Amino acid sequence: MDIAQIPDVVAELTAMIPWKIIIPVMILELILLTVAIVDLVKRTETNGPKWLWLIIILGFNLVGPVVYFIIGRRPH
Amino acid sequence: MQWWTIFQKELLENWRSLKWVWVPIVFILLAIMDPITSYYTPVLLEQFGDLPEGAEINIPTPTPEQAFMSSISQYNLMGLLLILIMTMGLISGERKSGVTELILVKPVRYTNYITAKWASTLLLVLTSSFLGLLASWYYINILFGDLPFSHAMTGFLFHSVWYVLVITISVFLNTLFRVPGLVGFLSVTSVIVLSSINGIFKSQFEWLPPQIHLYIQTFLNSGTLPTDMWITTVLTILLSAILLMLSVFIFKKKELAS
Structure with missing residues (x-):
């Protein structure tokens, strides 16, 4: 493949991704991740x-934050 | 009213522990993952699968009903596990850490304490599962075609009956044992045993609680509610009520003894 063609291929692939479907999923996962990290940072x-x-939170998508919420948080 | 006060305290606690944030999100993700992946798997295989020339992929596209059922199956597996792990310290953990004593030195009725905890968990789980199935219904309508809203909601309601039983089993075991890990292990085991018993005896006795999933499926495909579904529902609710009363009874006895 010609190097000059790469941007075209990338553009083609990006156009194929159904953003309307994927973005809500990404937003939800991002909220989960952010809430977990903010809580982790604030916690003494x-x-x-x-x-x-x-x-764990950053490395394991979905499972990481959930495991943190269930067993990582120590009650004050 | 005392019950209402404890119930509100429980809601506040669930909010402070961020459960009202992460449980709904996880349930929504659980519900929509399966329909989305089953829709895009053939597309992805075709584009990136590196299949030999001329290979035919024949994965039948699920009907909207099947896709919705896959969300419910996901609830029945991962959702169930999540609920049981989340609730394993509901009462046992508080007793271990001594919070129960702090609450019960005040003239709090045991019945109120147990049922308020039960109800607040139920509210959290059912709201989350509702939001998830709502999202799943929305996606299915976009990806697979028309699924009547009333069908999705009926599926949600009958599936909720099963969740009520699951949460009650967990509360019951919470009053029996003080170690959260043991409660979690036993609640998972009892649900597995219940499902296995149902698997073995479903031709002789077709109204055991786990059977409700089969009826939801029948309903989604046919649009009519089978009589057996109602019998199963009534039996499940009855079993939950008995377990809840037993929980209060056992808790009272144990707390008075200690």
């Missing part, structure tokens, strides 16, 4: 080291 103490929770 968590169950287990904070940096580990950060990796």
Whole structure:
């Protein structure tokens, strides 16, 4: 493939992605992620080291924040 | 009214622990993931599947009813697991940490304490599952075709009956044991056992609670509510009521003893 063609291919692929369908899903996942991280940062103490929770929340889509909410938050 | 006060306290606590944020989001995602992936899998395979020349992919597109049913199956698996893990410390965790004692030194009636906790969890879970199935219905109408709104809502209502039982089982086990992990393990086990019993005896006794999913499917396909569905529903609600009363009874006995 010619290097000059790459932008065209990228544009073609982007046009194929059904944004109307995908964007709501992305927004919901983003909210979940943001809420989890804001909570993690504000919290003085968590169950287990904070940096580990950060990796879990960022590394595991959907599952990470949920696991954090269930077992990571330590009640004040 | 005392019950209302405790109920509001529970709602506030669920809000503070962010459950009112993440539980609805997770339920919506659970409900819409399956219809979306089943719609796009053939497209993705065709574009990026690296299939040999001339290979034919024949994945039949699900009907709107099947797609909606896939959301409900997702609820029945992941949703169920989520509810049971979320509620495993509902009462047992508070007893372990001593919060229960703090509440019960005041003249709080045990019945109010248990039922308010039960009701606040129910409200959270059913609202979330409603929002999820609403989103699923919306997506299905865009991707797969027409699914009557009334059908989706009827599916939601009957599925809720099953969730009521599941939450009641968890509350019941919460009053029996003090260790949240044990409660979680036993509640998952009891739901699996209940489903297995139903699998074995469904030809002899067709009104066990897990059977309700089959009737929801029948309803979605035919549009009529089978009589067996009503019997199953009544039995499930009855079983939940008995379990809830037993929970209060056991809790009273245990708290008075300790």
